[in-house]
Amino acid sequence: MPRLVTDVLIVGSGAGGGPLALTLARAGLDVVVLEKGPRLSRSDYRRQDEIDLREGVYFPRPEEDPHTVVTPNTKQPVRTLLGWTASCVGGGTVHMGSFLYRFHPDDFRMRSRCGPYEEVADWPFGYDELEPYYSLAEREVGLSGLGGASPFEGWRSEPYPMPPLPAHPLTTPLEEVCRRRGLHPFPTPRGINSRPYQGRPACDPCDFCTGFGCPSGARGSSQEALLARAEQTGRCRVVPRAMVRQITVDARGRATGCLWIDEAGVEREVHARAVCVCCSAVESARLLLLSKSPLFPDGLANDRGLVGRHLQFHGVTLGYGLFRRDRHPGLPLAARRPFLDRSLLDHYFLPPGVGEIDKGGLIRFGLPQTRPMAEAQEIATAGGRAVWGEALAARLQRHFVEERRIEVEVFHDFFPNARTFVELDPEVRDRWGLPVARIHLDLPSHQRIAGHWVGRRALEILDDLGADEVGFQIVGGTSSYLVHGTCRAGRDPATSVLDEHLRAHAVPNLFVVDGSFMPTSGGAAPTLTIFAASFRTADQVLAQARRGDF
């Protein structure tokens, strides 16, 4: 393979890389996308195999390419896949459930709204600036939803491109109990086609969804919705199994491309006029820290020591309501399809007195993720000693046949704090011999408070619905693969790595386009906001390219 020369180098092919590739290639620029992981396809996704998932088919192998993590309670760092979104063409968007909410306008101005708390800062742009790009992202990825259904959401310039997916029959009683409490349930926006869209079919629901790749292409991803069209222009080359080990710079401090290692282990180069790093927050910070040069001895764009700081995951609280089918003949519990997709923004902010800061979370009701093998194994070993024979039969019968569950997921903020950050691990190396990312992790106390309070509101609703049992599985936990913050965007170069267009203050042709830029994580799932910010940055890159800036 000869040395690659291109207009724009994009490192990483997930929610950050996809919009850039599509916008720039469509506009006539030449684009190279280097992706560390393999390229999978619909025929791979057709086999929806729990063992593949357990073995981490979409993720790197922890013995080869780990992160390490240390918390206040652990003495030694341990190898982990925490903070890996994925390693494959399309990134985390390949296996996500595609719950694609917008942020609330106040998510962009948490410091102004709530005052000082930990390392919370305002964003350098607001909902109004991003709104056209939310609409664009929804159109390009293909969202189904109902705009204006919640009085709490931000304004919209356009409706969703597709109406909501067909509703599970449980939706009706669920909405009724929500409304009786004065709440405002709305259809969960999904990046799933409710009708044929842009050459991809409508969803014909299969039993497997979240966690698995989509075999039909009905669920939009960076790969299906964006990169496929980028490649069709003939101006976008996606190279899988390409490990970028350093972003290169010249003596003037401008990015010039990268050094990378191909599948056979051979070192290669790309030369580019502009570089976009889109590896997700932990890996993007790591790549910058690895990219040392005389002008940037502590890592590219790390002249202020801020790269890797303000790492945020996402708050996650999970609960359930359990229903014995024979006790609820009036409830349509039997069907596992279609999706039960209702959400509540009513508790996005907390009443006074609950926590130090008034941020709550977003409630999502749904049916459990499909994992019969894992569920059966968990039931058999729940008590420590294995249950077997007729005793096992009774438990599996109860779980799979006699009972049904409605699940609750609360999305809530992980607040940036001085104790949570990324650095290069001084000891552990990946399979290419490069230092891995070491995550320092400490959860702000508000996370558990917000998760518990909002979670209890959700369980009350399941109680109203008549659940025989409700409970929590996780309260105030940390998502593994929603990662943000490590290259914070802001107006002041003294306190931020990137400007409002996600361009490095210190390197005028370098952009970091994924969750890294986010000063706060938002209460809603962040992926749509990453898509939107990437489309916005893509316009900026295009404008600069046309101006001759690079």
Add this chain to the structure above:
Amino acid sequence: MKDHSKPGRRSILAAALARLVPPGAGPGAVEAGAVEYAVQRLDGEQPAPWLMDGLDLLDRLALEHDGAHFEELGPARQDEVLRRFEEDPVGTECLRRLVLLALEGSFCHPARGGNRHGAGWRFAGLDNGERSDPSRCRAS
């Protein structure tokens, strides 16, 4: 390739799984093809010690208890031997792993050799993965 299976080990494994994961605990290890799935673990260069030592112990307990090989006993007596097996430290761990393996073989993707004819998924209320076939999706 060495044959670690020994004439007895395969039949001990099959008999044990039939009692550990009977019909009702999913389709049942035998019915779901989980026995064949598990037997694959006996083949190959290095079958795990937990499995070989465990099966040998189970058979030894049967011979001590009833004077017959495990697979020769009736189901009630097999259950008694299994109860003694799980009181042994080696036995309890082997039993736990056998249950996990049998459930894996009952509910895994059929292409892996278990979950025969999708019986496990049907038990779990799934649609046998048929809807995963994209040719069934409306494409226009």
